[in-house]
Amino acid sequence: MATIEKIRQVQLVGRKIRQLRKEHKLTQVELSARLGIQQSDLSRMEQGEYRVSLDTLFRILAEFKMSIGEFFEGVAQESITPRDVQLVQEFNSLPRDAQREVEDFIAFKRVQIRSEGPGELVVTGTNGAGGANIADRSDSSRPSPRSTTASGR
């Protein structure tokens, strides 16, 4: 089934909350008081060990007045707009092979932008869904950018 890969790592979300808290110069005690939760619970949440109700989750988002771009720097620069939704719908309507081509092109463009130029690219392999992971040879120590494939959905 063709879907966009969503950002799913709970650790990433926890780390992001910690980062935003520090950027806002808030201690865990201060933020947890504002959210109406225990400091120990916030600490576990930042470590990706704590699940919360929808109310609490959205209180956290509201506390930082977060857009998608703020929450996942580099993933998106602005909140999802109706145009973004339309793009997703159009992507989903493509055949699977065509979707993979789009994904590979996005991965290519990311690497290109990151390396501030066309760079020298090499296809390092495929992931489970057959999508190509593309690494930038100019910095091989970094993990390859994650391919936005339809895997696992």
Place this chain on the structure above:
Amino acid sequence: MSESSQGESPEVFEEFRERWQRLIEAGHLEEAGEIIQGALAWAQERDDPRRIDGAICALAAVAIQLGRGDGELPRLREILLRNADAGNCRLAAYNISLHYEFAHNFKKSLFYARIACDRALQLGRTDWIAYSRNQLGNALLGQSFIDEASLEYQAAVELIPTPGVWRAIILDNLGYCRVLQKRFAEGYTFLYESLRQLRRYSAERYQMLPHLDLCFTHLETGRYEHARRHGVAAFELAEKIGNAEAMKNALYLLGETANLGGDTAKASGYFDRLQRDYFPDSPYLTGFLLAVDVRKLVNLHA
């Protein structure tokens, strides 16, 4: 207490008790409340403090379940502190724990659940021990202590071997834990068994719980059509009984199901409704949920 009241009280009061317990099991809480009011008046006429306290605890339990429990805490605390009757103390502590669970204060809920469990153990009543351990599980699960909670639920379910509404509710809790522990086969078994028993006993009010958890389980295992079906059933039941928390969770799960199933337009519709009806000050919410998978962050039982 007069001699005559002592003589007639066991039968009459126990009749009241059986009636309200049957109504609670069937999910008819308002009607149960009326019966308990009658029992309370009966006990007050006879100046029977033990049964007055028992009726007050039962009334509080219904009020808490209906989301009107704030005013009940002082009376429950008084019964607990007076410590006149171990059974009523257990009931008071249990209901205070329930109140804090619904208020999402799981640490306090855990504290009172432990008191309720201690009292139940002193009294040696198996069913009371089971309910208290289930309550301990709820307080632990609310704090994401999933393994510890599942141990409590496992113990509770073993103490109630006979099929029935309360066993079904505990099975639902245990099933949800198993799913969070990625033990999906067991999770499915417990959740479907819970739903079957609740249907068998016509406990419609509580069927919403396994429907929600089955929606989540099917979502976790990529069976989106099954997830959608249970999500819709959960939402309809939640709407019928006016349970806002369950409606929120159902809308979120239905949106997530549609999104993961590739129907972004439908997902937007569910997330939009969630945002509009419950989080009107968070206009970014639909976009956020379309882009970010928060399944591993969300606790449906918190």
